[in-house]
Amino acid sequence: MIQLRDIKKTYKLNDGEFNALDVVSLDIEDGEMLAVMGASGSGKSTLLNIIGGMDKPTDGEYKYNDIVVSDMGNTKLHNFRRDTVSFVFQQFALMNRYTIYENVEMPLIAKHISKSKRKEIVREKLQIMNIAEQAKKYPTQLSGGQQQRAAIARALAADNKLILADEPTGALDSNTGNDIMNIFTEINKSGKTVIIITHDEKVAKCCQRVINLSDGKIV
Amino acid sequence: MVAIIKRSLLNRKKNIILIILTNLLGICLTTLIFFQYYISNYGEKLIRKNLSYGTENTYFMSYDYALNDEMQLKTIDEMKNIEGIGAVGTCSYEELSWSLKELYDIQKKYEGENEDEALNYFLTDSSGLKLSKIELSEGYIDEEEYDEFTMCVYLGSAYREKYSVNDEIVIPSERLNDEGEIVPVDNKFIIRGFIKDGTGVIDTEALCNMEYYTYDYPIAGTTKSTIILQDNTYEGRGYIFGIEDTDRSEEILGEIQDIAKKNNVEMSFESVEESFKDYRESTKRESEWLTDILGLILVTVILITCCIQITTVIKRKSEYGILYADGFNDKNISFIIGMENLIIMGITCVISAIVTRYMLAYIFTTYEYQKVIVYKIFAENIAGCIVMMVMGIWLISTVTPVMLFKRMRTVDLIGGNDT
Ligand SMILES: Nc1ncnc2c1ncn2[C@@H]1O[C@H](COP(=O)(O)OP(=O)(O)OP(=O)(O)O)[C@@H](O)[C@H]1O
Ligand SMILES: [Mg+2]
Numbered sequence: 001m002i003q004l005r006d007i008k009k010t011y012k013l014n015d016g017e018f019n020a021l022d023v024v025s026l027d028i029e030d031g032e033m034l035a036v037m038g039a040s041g042s043g044k045s046t047l048l049n050i051i052g053g054m055d056k057p058t059d060g061e062y063k064y065n066d067i068v069v070s071d072m073g074n075t076k077l078h079n080f081r082r083d084t085v086s087f088v089f090q091q092f093a094l095m096n097r098y099t100i101y102e103n104v105e106m107p108l109i110a111k112h113i114s115k116s117k118r119k120e121i122v123r124e125k126l127q128i129m130n131i132a133e134q135a136k137k138y139p140t141q142l143s144g145g146q147q148q149r150a151a152i153a154r155a156l157a158a159d160n161k162l163i164l165a166d167e168p169t170g171a172l173d174s175n176t177g178n179d180i181m182n183i184f185t186e187i188n189k190s191g192k193t194v195i196i197i198t199h200d201e202k203v204a205k206c207c208q209r210v211i212n213l214s215d216g217k218i219v
Numbered sequence: 220m221v222a223i224i225k226r227s228l229l230n231r232k233k234n235i236i237l238i239i240l241t242n243l244l245g246i247c248l249t250t251l252i253f254f255q256y257y258i259s260n261y262g263e264k265l266i267r268k269n270l271s272y273g274t275e276n277t278y279f280m281s282y283d284y285a286l287n288d289e290m291q292l293k294t295i296d297e298m299k300n301i302e303g304i305g306a307v308g309t310c311s312y313e314e315l316s317w318s319l320k321e322l323y324d325i326q327k328k329y330e331g332e333n334e335d336e337a338l339n340y341f342l343t344d345s346s347g348l349k350l351s352k353i354e355l356s357e358g359y360i361d362e363e364e365y366d367e368f369t370m371c372v373y374l375g376s377a378y379r380e381k382y383s384v385n386d387e388i389v390i391p392s393e394r395l396n397d398e399g400e401i402v403p404v405d406n407k408f409i410i411r412g413f414i415k416d417g418t419g420v421i422d423t424e425a426l427c428n429m430e431y432y433t434y435d436y437p438i439a440g441t442t443k444s445t446i447i448l449q450d451n452t453y454e455g456r457g458y459i460f461g462i463e464d465t466d467r468s469e470e471i472l473g474e475i476q477d478i479a480k481k482n483n484v485e486m487s488f489e490s491v492e493e494s495f496k497d498y499r500e501s502t503k504r505e506s507e508w509l510t511d512i513l514g515l516i517l518v519t520v521i522l523i524t525c526c527i528q529i530t531t532v533i534k535r536k537s538e539y540g541i542l543y544a545d546g547f548n549d550k551n552i553s554f555i556i557g558m559e560n561l562i563i564m565g566i567t568c569v570i571s572a573i574v575t576r577y578m579l580a581y582i583f584t585t586y587e588y589q590k591v592i593v594y595k596i597f598a599e600n601i602a603g604c605i606v607m608m609v610m611g612i613w614l615i616s617t618v619t620p621v622m623l624f625k626r627m628r629t630v631d632l633i634g635g636n637d638t
Contacts, residue, residue, distance in 0.1 A: 045630075054544070054629045074625070075548055082546030093633050095538050097230050102222070109220060110546035158546065 002028040002051060002162075002193070007060035007070075009046050009216075020046040021057070022216035028195065030161070033188040035204040036197045038213035044197045045166055047213065051195065052164045053081040064162075082110050086155035088165040092147040094139040100150045101126070101135040107158035125153040129183070145176035152183055163187060165196045169203055181206050220551065223542075224559050231531060238527050239567045245520025246571040246608070247578060250601050252513045254579055257596045263495060266426065269419035271352050272305050272461025274492040276468065279427045279459040281487055290482045295458060297478045299346065303464030303471055308346030309457060311424040340445040341420050348448065350461055351421045358384045358412015369407040371448040376413045386410045411448070420446065426491065427457030460488075521612055528563070528616030532556055539624055540632025549625055557617040568609040572602060 009021040020043045028034055036044050049055035050062060053069060056077075062070040069080060086107070087093070094103045101122055108118040126132045129149040131142075139147055148168060155163055165184065169177035181203055188194045196207060204210045212219050228235065270277045298307045348360055356376045374382065382388075388408040396402045460475075462468050472488070479486040489497075532539075539552055547555075579593045579601075624632065 049628075049630055075550070078543070078546070078548030081544075082548065087544050089633070093537075093541050093544065095541050097538070098226060102226070106223075106542065106545040106547075109223065110542075110551065154545070 001030055001065060002026070003061075003063040004051070005061045005063075007047075007050060007057045007062060009043070009050065009055070010058040019216050021050070023060070024213075024216070024218055026211065026218065028193065030193055031188070031191055032209060033185070033194045033207045034196070035207035035210040036195065036213060037199065037204055037210060042213040043216040044213055046216075048164050048166055048195060048197055052085045052087060052162070053077045054087075082107070082158075084160050085162045085164060086158045086160045088148070088151050088155050088163065088168045090167040090170040092139070092144075092151045092171075094147055094150060094154075096139050099136055099138055100131065100142070100153075103139065103150060104154045104157050107154060111158070121157050121159075122153075125157045126150075128156070129153040144172050145179065148172060148176075148180055149183070152180070152187075156187065161193060163192050163194045165194070167197050167199070169198065169200060174202075177203070220555060220558075223555055224562070227555070227559050228562060234527065234531055235563050235566070238524055238563055239570055241520060241523050241527070242567045242609070242612075243571050243574060245516050246605055247575055248516050249513055249520075249604070249608075250575045250579065251582075252509050252516075253601055253604060254593075254596065256509065257600050261592060261596055265419050266421060266491065269351050269421055270461070270491065271350055272463065274495065275490060276305075276462045276465055277350065277459055277491045278462075278472075278488040279423065279457060279491065279494070281427060281489075290484050294478055294482045294484050294486070297482075298460065298475055301471055301474050301478075303462065303467045305461035305463035306346040306349040307458060307460040308344050308348070308350055309423050309459070310341055310343035310347035310351065310421060311457065312420075312422045313340060313342050340447055341422070342447050343420075345448055347423065348420075348446065350423070350459055351419065353420065353446075354415040354418045355412040356415045358410070360411070369409060371411045372408050373412050373414050373446040373448075374410060375445065376416055379413050382410050384410060384412055414446065421459075423459045424457040426459060459491075517608065521608065521615070524612045525615045525619070528560055528612070529619050532616075532620040533623070536624070536627075536632050537634045540629050540634070543624075543629040543632060549621075552624060553617070553621045556621055557613075560613050560617050564609045564613045568605060571609075572605055575601065575605070 004024055004026040007021055007024045007026075008019065011018045011020055022043075024043075024047060036047065038044050046055065050057050053072075057070050060070065061068060064080070064084065067080075069077070072080060094100075095106075098106075104122045104125060105118050108121060113121070122135075123132070126135055129152055131146055131149050131153065134142055134146055134150070139150065142150065148171075152168075163184075168184070169180050172180060177200070184194055184196060185206055194207075196203065198204055267274055295307055298304060345360065353360065353373075355373065357379065358373065386409075388410070390406045390408070392404055392406050393401050394404045462471055464471070475488070476486075539556075542552060542555070576594070576597050579597060580590050
């Protein structure tokens with residue numbers, strides 16, 4: 001369970017300060033599927049990055065399953081991320097110099113899983129995502145939809161409880177976007193907590209709960 | 220993680236070749252300069268260690284060669300009788316000359332026909348030998364008479380497997396007699412002893428011409444070294460003398476001058492210590508200039524290499540960001556970057572070391588004994604320098620990106636997901 005209490009994120013600018021998140025409190029239950037909406041610059045990504053341990057709040061407390069994440073040092077935070085969170089990005093964030101197979105394999109290497117086990121898991125996830133034939137190709141040789149499937153396969157391979165997606169359909173046409181959303185729904189059904197940032201009402205409709213951000217505040 | 224490093228390396232082959240070439244060039248140049256510096260120091264050290272009478276009390280003579288040879292030899296002979304003088308002699312390093320081909324045959328017999336290097340040896344009279352601290356592993360040094368066709372030799376210790384002390388080797392040869400006819404003659408070599416490995420023999424010729432022979436201070440005692448004792452019937456050599464009774468130095472030097480004057484020989488002498496001072500003085504400016512160049516080359520190479528290394532890693536920052544997002548921590552990322560750099564610098568180090576070693580051996584060596592010196596200097600000084608330089612580059616090019624990545628947020632590394 002995610003518990004955010006009075007989270008503040010302040011950026012120092014040349015002319016004063018800017019509150020990207022302005023006292024946000026939010027609870028997210030395990031197994032929930034949540035959509036985060038809001039105008040550009042409202043602080044959605046900032047919120048997601050804090051939940052995922054990619055960024056630290058300036059103020060406030062973030063607890064995950066009663067462990068205080070907001071106080072963690074770098075190494076603990078990295079390990080929290082490794083063992084708990086998987087990200088899916090709008091621009092896929094695949095490493096272009098590595099094959100799809102190798103990209104999907106990365107989180108497993110980080111988790112020190114044996115090679116044979118890795119092979120088994122990567123194969124399975126690629127199969128589920130329907131891109132097993134693309135395993136040996138490089139990201140640039142794939143379509144946007146296929147790349148996002150690969151990115152999701154990577155997120156699934158890690159087998160983490162928390163899947164965070166920052167506009168996963170933003171770079172895709174609406175048909176492909178629907179496919180991807182179906183996948184997320186399936187993932188959520190398998191028991192994982194899914195948080196999706198989106199501008200798309202249709203996407204938000206797939207989720208059990210929608211929160212709206214405006215100028216760093218939940219409205 | 221090994222797979223990541225491997226892929227990373229394979230992906231920057233050209234880059235790695237560039238790094239290796241830059242380093243190779245830099246290391247070769249620095250080595251050359253270093254070598255110049257060390258070899259002259261090495262020579263001085265060797266001489267200090269090996270002069271029986273010490274550098275303060277050993278003098279070399281220079282006189283007008285064109286004058287009367289006979290009178291020179293007479294002077295040398297008379298000098299030997301001065302009370303309190305240690306030894307007056309000459310010892311020079313020679314390449315095989317025709318008259319000594321027989322000795323070459325011994326070496327051939329011993330080394331096998333494949334050995335195509337010319338025989339080098341020290342040619343000396345017993346006094347010349349006395350001026351160096353010769354250590355024998357077996358045998359003796361004395362002043363027994365020997366003639367033109369009986370030569371006493373000291374061989375490198377490896378020859379002990381083949382010969383023993385007092386063995387005589389007779390090699391038939393021929394010579395021109397006084398009537399101009401070719402007559403057969405037996406050349407006899409008597410083995411007087413075996414030289415201990417690492418023993419130094421001073422080349423008095425080199426010592427007398429220090430300005431020209433900065434790195435020509437030979438060392439005997441390898442498997443191939445050979446010292447031949449010969450009657451001092453050859454002239455125009457670099458003679459040195461050592462003073463035993465140091466309380467009488469002034470007196471002895473005066474006596475020598477008197478003898479020279481009496482024999483009408485123009486002669487001057489200088490102690491080895493003094494000549495070291497002069498030599499150092501004359502090379503000081505040069506070596507300062509060399510040190511500047513050396514520093515410049517080193518800094519340039521280190522900078523270029525670090526730049527290549529660091530920019531390569533930073534150019535791929537999004538990749539490292541993704542690795543962070545995939546769950547790798549600072550330690551893992553440091554390991555990946557450090558290991559990758561280590562492998563590159565390791566390859567660079569090994570290649571540079573091999574190339575430099577052979578380059579030195581080929582550029583700076585005419586004689587076998589020089590190779591021994593070159594390899595010794597390489598092992599004692601240059602190898603360490605190369606390793607230190609490479610380690611420095613490794614450290615800088617690993618720590619810089621690692622520190623940078625630690626400070627940056629993962630989202631910024633990936634390049635932002637809003638784009
Ligand atoms: N490193 C930073 N320094 C200063 N300001 C920042 C920084 N990162 C984000 N911001 C600001 O914080 C605010 C929230 O940014 P955030 O990326 O969370 O917005 P968002 O809701 O994800 O927008 P979008 O829909 O365009 O992705 C923005 O106004 C942005 O300009
Ligand atoms: Mg955003």
